[in-house]
Amino acid sequence: MKVRSYIHSMKDIEKIFHFHLQGGMKNKKTLVCNLVNGSIKYSFYSGTASSGIPLALSNMQIGYKSGSRLPVDNKNGLTKQEFTDIVRHMINTDSVVNVINEVETKVTFS
Secondary structure, three states: OHHHHHHHHOOOEEEEEEEEEEEOOOOEEEEEEEEEOOEEEEEEEEOOOOOOOEOOHHHHOOOOOOOOOOOOOOOOOOOHHHHHHHHHHHHHHOOOEEEEEEOOOOOOOO
16 A cells, blocks of 8 residues: 555646636636656546545547547647647637636745
8 A cells, every 4th residue: 555655646737727617608617738757647526626626628629629639649740839829719719618727837935
């Protein structure tokens, strides 16, 4: 048990973006994208706090207009900002939700 928790804590995690979204019924949702040990992972849940109910990514219906899909790799060698901008554009133009806020991903302490 101790070995497993030690290995779990060794994960290399970097937040790529954190979006607050809103659908047609004005319900707020949150989409967070992290780079975890070299893999892109998305977390999608209701509300704007991490205590929201987990939702399936398919609830955003990305691609229902143009067939786009959330990227799961960075084969094009994009910067973090370019990747974020592409996903934001994809959500705003080809899904049933819109990005209403981007939460700052870099936290600093004085």
